Amino acid sequence: xxxxxxxxxxxxxxxxxxxxxxxxxxxxxxxxxxxxxxxxxxxxxxxxxxxxxxxxxxxxxxxxxxxxxxxxxxxxxxxxxxxxxxxxxxxxxxxxxxxxxxxxxxxxxxxxxxxxxxxxxxxxxxxxxxxxxxxxxxxxxxxxxxxxxxxxxxxxxxxxxxxxxxxxxxxxxxxxxxxxxxxxxxxxxxxxxxxxxxxxxxxxxxxxxxxxxxxxxxxxxxxxxxxxxxxxxxxxxxxxxxxxxxxxxxxxxxxxxxxxxxxxxxxxxxxxxxxxxxxxxxxxxxxxxxxxxxxxxxxxxxxxxxxxxxxxxxxxxxxxxxxxxxxxxxxxxxxxxxxxxxxxxxxxxx
Amino acid sequence: xxxxxxxxxxxxxxxxxxxxxxxxxxxxxxxxxxxxxxxxxxxxxxxxxxxxxxxxxxxxxxxxxxxxxxxxxxxxxxxxxxxxxxxxxxxxxxxxxxxxxxxxxxxxxxxxxxxxxxxxxxxxxxxxxxxxxxxxxxxxxxxxxxxxxxxxxxxxxxxxxxxxxxxxxxxxxxxxxxxxxxxxxxxxxxxxxxxxxxxxxxxxxxxxxxxxxxxxxxxxxxxxxxxxxxxxxxxxxxxxxxxxxxxxxxxxxxxxxxxxxxxxxxxxxxxxxxxxxxxxxxxxxxxxxxxxxxxxxxxxxxxxxxxxxxxxxxxxxxxxxxxxxxxxxxxxxxxxxxxxxxxxxxxxxx
Numbered sequence: 001x002x003x004x005x006x007x008x009x010x011x012x013x014x015x016x017x018x019x020x021x022x023x024x025x026x027x028x029x030x031x032x033x034x035x036x037x038x039x040x041x042x043x044x045x046x047x048x049x050x051x052x053x054x055x056x057x058x059x060x061x062x063x064x065x066x067x068x069x070x071x072x073x074x075x076x077x078x079x080x081x082x083x084x085x086x087x088x089x090x091x092x093x094x095x096x097x098x099x100x101x102x103x104x105x106x107x108x109x110x111x112x113x114x115x116x117x118x119x120x121x122x123x124x125x126x127x128x129x130x131x132x133x134x135x136x137x138x139x140x141x142x143x144x145x146x147x148x149x150x151x152x153x154x155x156x157x158x159x160x161x162x163x164x165x166x167x168x169x170x171x172x173x174x175x176x177x178x179x180x181x182x183x184x185x186x187x188x189x190x191x192x193x194x195x196x197x198x199x200x201x202x203x204x205x206x207x208x209x210x211x212x213x214x215x216x217x218x219x220x221x222x223x224x225x226x227x228x229x230x231x232x233x234x235x236x237x238x239x240x241x242x243x244x245x246x247x248x249x250x251x252x253x254x255x256x257x258x259x260x261x262x263x264x265x266x267x268x269x270x271x272x273x274x275x276x277x278x279x280x281x282x283x284x285x286x287x288x289x290x291x292x293x294x295x296x297x298x299x300x301x302x303x304x305x306x307x308x309x310x311x312x313x314x315x316x317x318x319x320x321x322x323x324x325x326x327x328x329x330x331x332x333x334x335x336x337x338x339x340x341x342x343x344x345x346x347x348x349x350x
Numbered sequence: 351x352x353x354x355x356x357x358x359x360x361x362x363x364x365x366x367x368x369x370x371x372x373x374x375x376x377x378x379x380x381x382x383x384x385x386x387x388x389x390x391x392x393x394x395x396x397x398x399x400x401x402x403x404x405x406x407x408x409x410x411x412x413x414x415x416x417x418x419x420x421x422x423x424x425x426x427x428x429x430x431x432x433x434x435x436x437x438x439x440x441x442x443x444x445x446x447x448x449x450x451x452x453x454x455x456x457x458x459x460x461x462x463x464x465x466x467x468x469x470x471x472x473x474x475x476x477x478x479x480x481x482x483x484x485x486x487x488x489x490x491x492x493x494x495x496x497x498x499x500x501x502x503x504x505x506x507x508x509x510x511x512x513x514x515x516x517x518x519x520x521x522x523x524x525x526x527x528x529x530x531x532x533x534x535x536x537x538x539x540x541x542x543x544x545x546x547x548x549x550x551x552x553x554x555x556x557x558x559x560x561x562x563x564x565x566x567x568x569x570x571x572x573x574x575x576x577x578x579x580x581x582x583x584x585x586x587x588x589x590x591x592x593x594x595x596x597x598x599x600x601x602x603x604x605x606x607x608x609x610x611x612x613x614x615x616x617x618x619x620x621x622x623x624x625x626x627x628x629x630x631x632x633x634x635x636x637x638x639x640x641x642x643x644x645x646x647x648x649x650x651x652x653x654x655x656x657x658x659x660x661x662x663x664x665x666x667x668x669x670x671x672x673x674x675x676x677x678x679x680x681x682x683x684x685x686x687x688x689x690x691x692x693x694x695x696x697x698x699x700x
Contacts, residue, residue, distance in 0.1 A: 001523045002523060003445075003522070003523055003524050003525050003548075003549040004575075004579075005448075005523075006445070006446075006447045006448040006494060006495075006524070007444060007445055007447060007525075007579045008443060008444050008445075008447045008579075008583055009579065009582065010582040010585075010586040011582070011586075012581075012582050012583075012584075012585030012586045013585060013586060013589060014585075015405070015408055015585075015590070018404075018405060018407060018408065026404075029405055031403055031404050031405060032403045035399065035400040035402070035403055036399060036402050036403060040399055040402065041399040041400075044394070044395075044397050044399045045394075045395045045397075047394050047395075049385065049386060049390055049391040050385040050391075051564055052386050052390065052561065052562055052563070052564040052565055052599075053381055053383070053384065053385055053386060053561040053562070053563060053564065054368075054376070054381050054563055054564050055365070055368060055379055055381060055557070055564060056563075056564050056566070057368060058368065082432060082588060082590075082591055083588060083590055085587075085588040085589065085590070086588050086591075089587045089588060093358060093468075094357060094358050095353075095357055096356075097356045097357060097358045098355075098356040114586045115586070115587075118443075118583070118586045144356060145356075172353070173351045173352060173355075174353050175353050175357075198353075207405070211402065211403040212402055212403070213402070213403060213404055213405040213406075213590075214401055214402040214403065214404050214405060214406050214593060214594040215402055215593050215595070216406070216590055216591070216593040225354075229357045229359065231362075232361070232362050233358055233360050233362075233468070234362075235360075235362030235363060235364075235365075236360040236361075236362045236363060236464050236467070236468045237435075237436075237439045237465075237468065238432060238433060238435040239363060239365040239435065240365070240433060240435070240563075240566055241432055241436075241566070242566075243432075243564060243565050243566040243593065243595065243596055244564040244565065245565070245593065245595035245596075246593055249402075
């Protein structure tokens with residue numbers, strides 16, 4: 001026997017590449033192409049670093065209050081974590097604790113099955129329909145919990161609130177998590193449904209629409225009972241997850257609503273322009289409401305395009321996985337970056 | 351049936367109180383009374399907040415390299431997390447995966463049994479001896495893993511490296527974690543033992559001796575194989591745990607060794623002065639090598655002293671738990687703070 005026998009051995013999730021070079025046009029991890037709200041830069045310079053010697057507020061009260069105010073829910077309905085991945089991981093651990101399989105789409109955020117494996121949660125995938133839309137009927141079978149992104153990733157397709165509510169309504173006995181990482185680019189949040197369904201949990205992030213991926217801030221909203229359960233598990237893992245810079249700077253990213261609307265608006269406008277250009281070049285894609293486009297070319301394999309772009313310092317995301325291995329997920333960058341991308345594609349495909 | 355039936359219900363760890371008032375003399379959570387290294391303040395002001403839009407380096411390469419250089423181990427032997435609690439929680443999940451009980455002292459860091467409960471790990475406590483020292487023989491029974499702090503908390507007692515090695519040597523088939531959160535205040539790290547024992551893992555933190563509790567940085571060191579297993583689990587929970595401020599500012603806290611030695615030296619000198627004063631006032635305590643003293647008074651109950659001090663805005667830590675409910679854990683503050691504490695105690699007890 002060896003100490004290695006009892007190690008939990010995992011095949012981890014692989015995040016999109018983070019190139020060290022600054023010459024790269026980075027359209028592979030759905031970051032925001034614009035900097036965070038101006039007040040963030042200002043406060044960062046004025047932070048009282050003397051306070052760094054003290055533990056941060058365990059409850060991240062200022063950040064939780066800012067979110068509660070912004071979204072019109074009670075502070076006890078908000079939970080913050082180290083990016084939405086931290087929040088989601090804790091949700092899997094807390095709420096998906098049944099012997100029955102949890103359900104999520106077959107083509108979706110590829111971290112879901114990793115968390116399920118990690119925490120030994122049985123799961124079953126519900127295939128997307130041929131048009132990449134979520135199959136609502138598939139979520140009406142017996143299960144131990146439900147999770148799906150809206151808009152879905154990597155397809156970018158938004159499911160109407162009617163569809164979302166149909167899934168929640170069919171699953172009153174389990175927790176239903178709607179992962180709204182990309183909701184701020186034209187989708188409609190399930191937030192109004194919180195009043196009707198106490199088993200609903202909505203997860204969002206500062207990493208995309210609030211341009212704060214580097215600060216690691218995610219959050220979820222639900223009724224106070226569900227948030228209490230989540231906090232009990234969180235405080236059983238790590239009392240202090242959010243550090244002082246995340247807590248103080250995060251508040252400012254929430255407060256500047258005009259800037260938030262400005263940058264998400266710009267991303268959406270650039271996305272619509274990019275859609276037209278991609279169509280012109282022979283790409284097809286589901287109609288994205290996210291800050292990325294999931295595109296497939298009519299004749300050239302996705303992998304070849306991926307390699308070509310990479311050779312020209314343009315990084316997009318490609319997965320060599322069944323069903324999606326002829327697609328690229330292209331993050332929406334600045335107008336300039338997208339013009340460079342389109343020009344490169346034109347040179348290659350034309 | 352209800353969605354609540356399958357919730358993982360936890361009784362969480364309770365951290366020491368974080369008073370909002372600045373008038374409090376805070377000697378209850380073992381923070382450092384001095385600010386972080388001067389370079390931290392300087393760089394905080396110059397941080398490129400434009401980069402906040404991008405995800406941080408998943409591997410925290412700069413921080414890992416700084417630690418590897420400082421401690422003379424390979425970069426692949428270092429793992430960083432969101433405080434040592436994050437590191438320890440991941441270690442429990444990764445390495446304590448046997449049906450046999452893990453072992454830790456009965457009086458020790460009170461998060462160990464919370465993690466064991468959370469991850470459904472069986473455990474057995476090994477009673478400290480009457481002099482509060484760790485009972486090495488007790489760690490020679492069959493087990494699924496071993497963890498103990500050195501110096502132990504809340505006793506502050508340091509176990510000699512001979513004792514530590516005896517425990518490791520007796521347990522070649524499981525992972526042995528030495529939790530060295532308080533090692534920089536006069537103890538001797540088990541670091542030299544890493545070359546001999548591939549099942550040894552040493553956990554340390556920036557929260558005490560490096561005055562960075564507010565930044566949430568912990569780390570562990572082990573052989574490359576054990577660190578690889580830990581990374582596989584970490585990357586199955588959250589790809590990006592360390593945010594950009596923690597990564598960049600953490601490096602500076604490691605680089606300024608003179609400042610590090612200065613503040614830990616000051617804390618130790620203040621501790622020795624405080625020991626003499628406490629003895630004079632009728633307290634007894636194990637001989638602490640940490641940044642706190644675990645003290646009991648000859649005639650006045652700890653709880654009464656705790657309440658008296660609290661009423662005078664001096665916070666220390668008290669646990670209403672068997673065996674330790676007549677002790678206070680008093681963090682070492684500045685000389686001034688300790689003089690105020692001693693004066694208050696003198697007024698109350700004298």
